[in-house]
Amino acid sequence: MAPKIHIQRYSGAALIPFIPDLARLRIEVFRDFPYLYDGTLDYEQKYLQTYINNPSSVIVLALNGEKVVGASTALPMRDETPELQRPFLDNGYDLTEVFYCSESVLDKNYRGLGIGVRFFEEREAHADYLGGFKHITFCCVERPADHPRRTANYVPLDNFWNKRGYVKHPELHTSYLWKDLDDAEETAKPMTFWLKHER
Template sequence: MSKDIRIQRLSGAALIQYIPELARLRIEVFRDFPYLYDGDYEYEKKYLQTYIDCPDSVIVLAFDGDAIIGASTAIPLKYETDEVKKPFVDHRYDPEQVFYCGESVLNTAYRGLGIGVKFFEQREAHAADLGGFRHITFCCVERPADHPRRPADYVPLDAFWNKRGYFKHPELKTTYTWKDLDDETETPKPMTFWLREDRA
């Protein structure tokens, strides 16, 4: 990474000053495939408020100088919504022992520099600092292979996630609802969880 790029872990009120930039970045990055998210600034601010209010949450920020160029969120599963917790409860995981990685967003100009690895390392370190977690998880959207907006050169991140010890669990599924680009209304999207045993 460039010497000007720094990674910083923040929680709680320390995040407040960055909310506008984080909301903008999330909307920008999630417009791309596979999310195709037609973002809403007010929703983003409300979503990010969860991480300010939860004492055990974390947002990992990537800076180039003073500019935020990436961010990654995580929170103990017990603080998440029922739609996130339900697949784990149904399959007899204890939500108290699961740490949930929300998402990572990174400006396209900074990809391939190892920042994504740093995001995972910092979230995993935060889980280890809190202690008590047997599993770390995240979920991703499932899109059909013939989706009309799928870029010809699109490469899923499966190999990257496997290398970090995460494996797809098809039995752990939920749905999120948002408005795709070009759509008139919100529609439910299938989401599948990836899981690893905590090495901490």
């Protein structure tokens, strides 16, 4: 029998009780290919503070009872970092019209239940609630096909994203620093944006 999952949007201080669980889940999920992220609880808790401090942000939680099994984050691009804003400014976008879906993480035991679809629906609904956005976007890391940690059963999510109405825009690209599992220090990773237009 499939577990009964409750999906709920949270913003601001309402997120505080969930921060430790969210930090642990992000580290667990992002260790896998293609991110291979070697994270720490201290960094994650500081990172998630961004969403507590921003009244326009949203985190969509997937809860099994009181257990956080998934989370998806978003906020207006105008409030994001310069690394993420630069490709849009360079290509003539008005940042006030762009809503950025930061990431989604989901415990692997709860995949295939439609939660990923709900994450997109809830973040887009939050963008509609805020109003004024013509574009919704996210970005993903680009890894070489022959990467040594690429698993045989790895399937890119391109088809899933296309079905949600998102299109890859290679002209919108940036890089982001983090430490891979096999690295001694942070290195820059290429990131490409996907967009859904005309909200």
